[in-house]
Amino acid sequence: MSTKTTPLNNSQDTPKAIVLLSGGLDSTTTLAIARDDGYDCYVMSFRYGQRNKAELQCAENVAKSLGAKQHTIIDIDLRIFGASALTADIEVPKGRLETEMGGSIPITYVPARNTIFLSYALAWAEVLAADTIFIGANVIDYSGYPDCRPEYISAYQTMANLATQAGVEGKTKLTIHAPLLDKTKAEIIQIGTALGVDYSLTLSCYDPDMDSRACGECDSCVLRKKGFEDAGISDPTRYR
Amino acid sequence: MSTKTTPLNNSQDTPKAIVLLSGGLDSTTTLAIARDDGYDCYVMSFRYGQRNKAELQCAENVAKSLGAKQHTIIDIDLRIFGASALTADIEVPKGRLETEMGGSIPITYVPARNTIFLSYALAWAEVLAADTIFIGANVIDYSGYPDCRPEYISAYQTMANLATQAGVEGKTKLTIHAPLLDKTKAEIIQIGTALGVDYSLTLSCYDPDMDSRACGECDSCVLRKKGFEDAGISDPTRYR
Numbered sequence: 001m002s003t004k005t006t007p008l009n010n011s012q013d014t015p016k017a018i019v020l021l022s023g024g025l026d027s028t029t030t031l032a033i034a035r036d037d038g039y040d041c042y043v044m045s046f047r048y049g050q051r052n053k054a055e056l057q058c059a060e061n062v063a064k065s066l067g068a069k070q071h072t073i074i075d076i077d078l079r080i081f082g083a084s085a086l087t088a089d090i091e092v093p094k095g096r097l098e099t100e101m102g103g104s105i106p107i108t109y110v111p112a113r114n115t116i117f118l119s120y121a122l123a124w125a126e127v128l129a130a131d132t133i134f135i136g137a138n139v140i141d142y143s144g145y146p147d148c149r150p151e152y153i154s155a156y157q158t159m160a161n162l163a164t165q166a167g168v169e170g171k172t173k174l175t176i177h178a179p180l181l182d183k184t185k186a187e188i189i190q191i192g193t194a195l196g197v198d199y200s201l202t203l204s205c206y207d208p209d210m211d212s213r214a215c216g217e218c219d220s221c222v223l224r225k226k227g228f229e230d231a232g233i234s235d236p237t238r239y240r
Numbered sequence: 241m242s243t244k245t246t247p248l249n250n251s252q253d254t255p256k257a258i259v260l261l262s263g264g265l266d267s268t269t270t271l272a273i274a275r276d277d278g279y280d281c282y283v284m285s286f287r288y289g290q291r292n293k294a295e296l297q298c299a300e301n302v303a304k305s306l307g308a309k310q311h312t313i314i315d316i317d318l319r320i321f322g323a324s325a326l327t328a329d330i331e332v333p334k335g336r337l338e339t340e341m342g343g344s345i346p347i348t349y350v351p352a353r354n355t356i357f358l359s360y361a362l363a364w365a366e367v368l369a370a371d372t373i374f375i376g377a378n379v380i381d382y383s384g385y386p387d388c389r390p391e392y393i394s395a396y397q398t399m400a401n402l403a404t405q406a407g408v409e410g411k412t413k414l415t416i417h418a419p420l421l422d423k424t425k426a427e428i429i430q431i432g433t434a435l436g437v438d439y440s441l442t443l444s445c446y447d448p449d450m451d452s453r454a455c456g457e458c459d460s461c462v463l464r465k466k467g468f469e470d471a472g473i474s475d476p477t478r479y480r
Contacts, residue, residue, distance in 0.1 A: 111367055111405075114403070116363065119359040122352040123352035124351075126352060127351055146402065147403045152403055155395070156403075158399070159392070159395040159398070159399045163355045163392055164351070165351070165386055
């Protein structure tokens with residue numbers, strides 16, 4: 001598979017990776033890839049004041065189904081910064097066509113979110129001596145978030161290798177691995193399906209109802225729906 | 241003064257800076273410099289499970305005394321990562337001479353701490369449209385922390401400018417400014433004293449007693465004491 005990485009750890013132990021998991025389609029597929037690459041996966045999710053609290057339950061179910069060694073949910077409160085429809089009291093845009101997305105940064109963008117998430121992952125990686133952090137960032141169909149771009153991921157890796165004890169002592173070279181970076185939603189779904197991912201466990205919707213059913217109309221739902229169509233795979237998502 | 245920066249904001253408004261403040265000597269001096277440079281200062285401190293809880297009270301007093309526009313204390317729990325004498329149940333080393341420090345990374349190092357702190361500052365900077373983040377990092381007398389080195393600060397700035405909306409749209413170039421990077425403790429004390437800092441409000445000790453008095457024997461106390469001696473300024477620290 002083209003997304004394969006070779007674990008860098010030379011010891012007899014199974015190498016460890018930190019995997020950021022939201023419970024959505026991309027991060028779930030990323031976890032499946034990390035496991036397939038031979039890593040013991042230490043999975044990290046965040047309760048950050050998101051409207052979509054159901055995604056944390058999805059993350060737990062996904063972590064279990066994909067054999068995570070440990071799943072940690074970190075409590076942080078990004079609502080103090082306001083300014084995003086995903087955390088503040090701003091309406092989630094609906095009914096946009098795929099062609100209308102990506103031009104400018106949407107209101108669902110959460111300031112510095114991936115930077116904060118990766119920083120916690122970096123701390124955990126240092127403590128566990130993990131050599132890789134997996135993140136499901138993606139530039140195709142990415143809704144226009146600045147912290148999903150390849151140049152951002154690469155700059156983060158450079159910084160991370162200067163930030164830590166291992167970096168100073170030259171012990172471990174840390175890789176920030178974003179295996180889905182250049183994949184379309186359809187390709188992601190095909191990769192995950194080949195690895196046995198059960199996408200009915202995942203939730204991508206920015207605004208699900210009380211019963212965790214997807215709205216079918218926000219940017220994330222539109223991209224996900226089209227992904228299953230393009231992949232020619234039947235969509236297991238529960239829509240309201 | 242050689243530590244002067246020119247605010248980059250071209251609007252009529254007073255430019256804004258985020259200032260990371262622990263309540264210790266270095267970060268307090270950094271706040272005084274930011275104010276002297278003409279910034280409206282938005283001060284950020286962290287309740288991260290540190291043993292030294294008194295430093296947060298010091299941070300509040302310092303922020304008030306140096307005219308901060310706003311002071312936010314963020315609750316995060318770094319104890320989940322264990323592995324540092326500053327947060328876990330490991331004894332703080334005492335009685336080391338200055339010449340014994342700096343060779344290897346000490347047990348008081350908290351994994352990825354500055355990276356996590358800067359990431360929150362980055363989120364706030366983005367929301368406030370602040371163009372500078374001030375951090376009191378220092379390589380001389382720095383106790384050997386990897387995330388206080390100039391190459392780390394520079395790599396963080398590069399990453400930060402790729403991480404945010406402003407970076408994508410080319411609106412604001414963010415600077416991570418560490419004005420004390422190459423200063424000795426004595427120079428820092430001289431700069432702060434010239435700017436009117438009241439160091440009796442600050443606390444540097446890794447292990448103060450219940451009455452917020454410094455131990456006088458941990459690495460941080462040893463460096464601070466010597467700084468006042470070398471600066472020829474009388475030390476207002478309350479020792480137990």
